[in-house]
Amino acid sequence: MRSYRPFVLQALSFLAVLLLGPGGSLSGQRSEPLKTPLSEDAILLFSNEISGQMAFDNMVKLAGAPWLRSPEELTGEGNFYESEEIYRMARAYGVETVRFDRYEAPGTFTYPLAGELWVDGRRMARVPADAALVASGSQSGEVEGRLIYIPEVPQSELPDLAAEIASDPDEYRGTVALMWSHPRGAMVELLDNAGVQAVISFSSRERYFDPDQVVYARGSYGQNQTLRLGFNVSWRQWSEMLEDVHRGLEVTIRGKAEIGAYPNRFETVYAWIPGTEPDLPGVVFTGHLFEGYTKRGANDNMGGPAIQLEILRALHHLIESGQLPQPRRTIHFIWPNEISGTYEFIRRDPSLVEKWSININMDMVSEGLRNANSWFTMSETPAQLASFYDGLAAAVLNYVWRTNDIVYLGGAPRGRPGGQYFPVPMWEKNGSRDAFRFFIHEATGGSDHIVFNNASVAVPGIEFFTWPDQWYHADTDTPDKGDPTEMKRVAFIGASTAWVSANLTDEMLPDLLQAVSDFGYNRVAERGIPKALETLGKAETGDMKAGILASTIIEAAVERERDAIRSIHEIHSGSRTATRLVDDELASWGAYGDALRGFVLQAAAPGLAGGLSLPEPTSEEASHASRIPRLAPGIRGQEFNMGRFQPAQDYFRDHPGILNEIGLTNAQTSQISNWVNGRRSILTIRDRVAAGTGQEIDVAQVARYLEILEEIGWVEIERSR
Structure with a gap:
């Protein structure tokens, strides 16, 4: 292994030059911190029209319905409440380009129609009041038995538990087990054979933050002979039962569940704002209405479609009133069952993939940041589908941050004199006064954007997301956690970036190129260069394989950003000026990449004039x-x-x-x-x-x-x- 100390000063001085983009600004630091591709007039237009309160009110309508679905919803005689309601709301806003799709899906879905849990004659919970009580995967039935505690048992220690059960089978037969999590695999078989009737478990995002929340969970109960039921309770309820068992009290549990099975189906609401160039790549928003049919959360995810409905309403109104022109590219909105419904929607009309340049997915974006102790995050497009959108979104996110926080940086805007005010506040009267904080990270999965990033769809997809979510998949994911201020900001971010993507003019293009390049230089500096140098640092001086790999890493990092610039060719006006500007930026990036590869090859063999020569x-x-x-x-x-x-x-x-x-x-x-x-x-x-x-x-x-x-x-x- 070799030391880099003799090379450090030379490397740092060279990097100082390399990290300066062709425009001369240090990567990640914009010379005009509030600059976006949108004009000030356009920003004001969007900010004034978009209402976080209206988005919040619509989320209440979508998520404030009774938890227990009606028989008509379940059997298919009627539509699901959420899809029917958002379709109705879009039509009420005067949007005629909206469609309600419904089609059969394979198999069936199960749904808890009733459930109760009693502890020593006291009712602890029941369905529908406690929506998450019955664990998914349970069978219909009733149980009554003594409560026992079974601690976490590693797989390697299951034989010891089996021996313990065999030595005293009556201790387990006919009981209800209190466990840290619902059993899986060999543990299920062991408890079923032992005659355990049911399991009571809990799960929590942060048990001391909200000890009364109950998280939706599932267990492997569907095929068992004896162990047929699982119940979900809160940390407070669970720990009090554990305390009673440890005190030696004999606790009697009585519980029941009624589970219905119904033909599966997809319901998807699809709306669009027609473009004047409808066959060329536009924008597609997604926000799932369903994640299965039992869990019905406000932030996850009625807030996403509600915010996108507000984007649809605002853009529709601005266009109809003549304040905005018809966009050149179509802006699509898909509100499906999460992931599976999006795949099915595309499968039924695969030609649509040619009409999308970027997917903007919103999942869990309506909570107040301070209330949830959270950040607003963006999962960027994956490297193989590099897109202009990463840099565009970064510029708009930066604008919302710099105007809705107290930023102690030179050139930061200031608000009113005499106090620390947000410079250009974007909030709602009934919303929070939270500062806006955001974080952009590498591409992740877990929501509908992975459908678009799938190699068989190949449309770049990002996800807007709030994390951590203290009420994630819990029965306490209710509208009171939502924040009209945050919803206004998210709708502004979505609307403004979608508008640039769908109606990029030659006047906007230079600022878009700057935003994309600024973000790209920063990403290369933060990821590509350190990864290449780390590769060299693990090898001996002059190691050819390490030099080739480090050079390959740099080339891939730079080409990712060049691909992001190239993607602008898909959305610009097609004018000679626009084409030339994009090609000039690509040439600048090409020169930057050549210089950076030269630096890495010199770093691979600092003692050789010109550095390492690749074969x-x-x-x-x-x-x-x-x-x-x-x-x-x-x-x-x-x-x-x-x-x-x-x-x-x-x-x-x-x-x-x-x-x-x-x-x-x-x-x-x-x-x-x-x-x-x-x-x-x-x-x-x-x-x-x-x-x-x-x-x-x-x-x-x-x-x-x-x-x-x-x-x-x-x-x-x-x-x-």
């Missing part, structure tokens, strides 16, 4: 540089999971161990699939996967895996001309 591509690498994989016909927008693709199932069943023979990990095969876009060569995909995983990978391995995907009909491989 020429091998003949095999050169051959794969002209082979371009693309998704096969019938895959994009129609097949979303290779594991469920029948030809893939047949192939891997007939060729067990083939991936081990090739020498690829699951992470590598997943990334290989993600990078296929019909423009990248097999060699480029190899380099991007190596950079992403930080591991060497041979181009022959990548080629062999893609050839398998071609054999099963997932991709086609063409040779570029």
Whole structure:
């Protein structure tokens, strides 16, 4: 291992130059901190029209319904309340371009129609008053028995518990178990065979913050003979029962549940603001109305559709009143069942994927930040689907922060004299006066944006999100946790960024390019450069493999930002001026990338003039540089999971161990699939996967895996001309 100390001063001085973008400003520090691609007049227009209070009121309408669904909703004789109501509200705003889709789905869903839990003759909870009482997966039935405590048992100690049960079976037979979590796997079988009738458990985001919340949870009770019921209670209720058991009291539990099963279905509400160029890529908002049909949360996620409904209302009004023109690109709104409903919506009209440039997903965005001890966050677009939107959103988020917080920075705007006021406050009379705080992080999953980031859809998707959420998946996720001020700010962020994305003018373009590049230089400085230097730091001076990998990491980091700039070509006006501006910015990034790679190669071999010299591509690498994989016909927008693709199932069943023979990990095969876009060569995909995983990978391995995907009909491989 070598020390970097002799090279530190040289590296830092060179980095100081490299981290300056072509515009001359240090990455991440904008010369005009409140600058966005929108004009001041447009910002004022959106801020004045958007109402966080109206969004909040609509969330109350959506989430304030009775917890227990009506028989008509369950059987399908009527529609689900949420989809029916948001469709009605959109129509009431005069939006005619709104559609209610309903179609059958495979299988059935279960729903707790009734439930009770009694402790020593005292009713502790019941459905519908306590919506989360009955654990999903339970069977209908009644139980009565003595309460016992079963502590957490590691898998390795299950034989000890089995021996204990065998030594005194009457201690367990006919009882109700108090457990830290609902049992899974071998523990379920053990307790079922022992004659335990039910389990009482709790889960909590922060048990001392809200000890009375009950979190929706599920257990493996559906196939058991004896252990058929699970109950969810609060931390306070659970701990008091534990205290009584430890005191030696004999506690009697009585409980029951009635579970109904109903034909599954999808209900999706789809609205849109038509663009004058409807066949070119526009914007698609998503916010799920359902996450299963039992849990009905305000922040998760009636707040998301309510905020997007306010965006729809505001834009519709501004356009209809002549204050805004019709956008060039269509702005779409999809309110589905989370993830599965979004996939089904796309599968039924796969042509839509060609009409979207960016997905803006909102999930859990309505809570007050101070009340929830939270941050407003954004999950950025993934590297393989780099988009202008990351930089655009960062600029608008920065604007909302700098105008709705007391920022002690030079050039920060100031409000009224005589006190610490927000410079340009964006709040509601009945909302909080919270400062706005935000954080942008690498791409994550967990909500509808992963549908768009799926390689078979390949539309860049981001997620706006509030975390931590102290009432996540709990029966206390109710409208009183919402904040009209926060909802106004989120609606402003969504509306303004969507408007730039759907109606980018040549006047907006220079500021958008600056925002995207500012964010890109910062991302390269924070992630790409440290990762490359870390790779070199683990190797000996002059190590060729480490030098190649570090150079590959830098190239991938820079090309990600160039891809983000390139994506602006999809949305700009198409004028010669716009095309030239984007191409000039790409050229600046190209020069920056060349200089940065030179720095890394010098760092790899500081004693050599000119640094480490990389070898020429091998003949095999050169051959794969002209082979371009693309998704096969019938895959994009129609097949979303290779594991469920029948030809893939047949192939891997007939060729067990083939991936081990090739020498690829699951992470590598997943990334290989993600990078296929019909423009990248097999060699480029190899380099991007190596950079992403930080591991060497041979181009022959990548080629062999893609050839398998071609054999099963997932991709086609063409040779570029």
